[in-house]
Amino acid sequence: MRKLIFFITIVSALVLIFSKIEIIHQNIYVNNVSEKISMIKEKIKLIFFFQVKEIKLKNVKNLDNEQIYKNLSFKVGEEYLFINLKKNLKNLLNINELESAKIVKKKNGIIEVLISEKEPFLFWLKKDKKIVIDKNGEVLNFKNANFTNLKLLSGENANKNINSFYKIIQKYPELENKIVKFDFIENYRWNIILNDKVKIMLPRRNFEKSLEILVKILKRDELNNKGYEYFDMRINNKILFK
Template identity: 25%
Template sequence: MARRRGGDVVLPRWLRRPARFMQRVNAGEVEPPRFGASIATAALLGATAIYGTLAGGHLPQVVQSVTARTGLAIAQVHVVGNDETSEIDVIQEVGLDGWTALVGFSAEGARERLSALPWVEGVAVRKIYPATLEVDITEKKPFAIWQHGNELSLIEKDGSVIAPFDGGRYTALPMVIGVGAREAGPEFIAKVARHPAIADAVRAYIRIGDRRWDLRLKNGVTIKLPERDEALTLATLASLDRQKGLLSRDITSVDMRLGDRIAIGLSEDAAEDHQEAMRKRYKARIAGGAQI
């Protein structure tokens, strides 16, 4: 604030007009409006309330309260795209309390909370005025069942765990078992799928020592594959099955871990039949030699 010589005060430019107005009021040149004091008091209180709301960060709550009580509270939530995600879980994560107003509701905050649900791959949250919220969910797609210890989990094609497996409509999915099976399973299953006759016969893909695979067939036969050349070994197995019906025989296992030979494990009955056939052949040779 500047002072002139002689002690006169020079007001800032923005205060000069209000000061002249007050001088006119004091001189009786301006008649105040009726109820002016009440109006001024109300304005002061209103300004104080607004300032407190802004300074305290309570504006969103105030907007929620006012709009909710004037008919803009969220009355309906439409959930689409959810097969495994329950609507109860969706509404709980959306965070409605019966008075939540659509105007101040944070759709982005709801989307972030919903994205954390186990089955949710993606989600869109849209506000539809005056009082509807739409939640459009895209769920993850299970690729296989992973057995680790005594626990079963549904996994995606990239090996990510979705949720525990508790039966239901996913029982027909392929099962991968063992340490490393979750990560390596999808790629290996794709190799087996190139031979439909073998793939249709497989019950489980078993990871051994996180180094190689066994195939457990639906008829109980175990195929032991080598650590390397899986694609070539599977092609050989498919050829033997086409030409000789190998996998439909009375056997317990096919060991293909050695590149120069294949070891066939016979069932108990097949082993006895084989031994009996060998004894008969031996006796026939002895008998033939005696006649000579």
């Protein structure tokens, strides 16, 4: 930091001397000190690229670019050297949809903003609206998003409870791939809807054992072309078909 201050001081002094010579040579007399300072700053900018030439956004997928720019305190044409990266990074991370971010100054006056967005996980159906959430149940407001392959989720507080439930579902990939919707029923248990529209009604407790039984049934293709509407597995050791 001291070297930088020393360097700027030396450069400023040299520019001041040269500007003084230039002013005298052109028979221009500047009385106002602020005008002299302004001239020095402009010369430094021109010589050492102390201006933001370009702001490059990288890895933007679903966020709106303008939303990112609004959270940056610098713009193209502003002083490059004195940008507070720490403050700007903090402002950037106020965007809920960001997982992480990094701001890098390049030597040629270009500033790169590298971001990592939170991953869309499910469509949470709430009040006739499809709301995108991540795995932690946080709502993601992606303005430019167009998701067609997300599974559905419904139920009050379903977004707060899906994470732990889904971790168990992931133990059974063949079942996970068939699920199109998760229903959180009355804040205490789950139903799952398969891609053939069969509803699986799971018990409140020990539902992992029910999932194991269900996977065995799926492997034997016992659901195919049978026209079942649901499997009621809410009572332990019993399965009701309809």
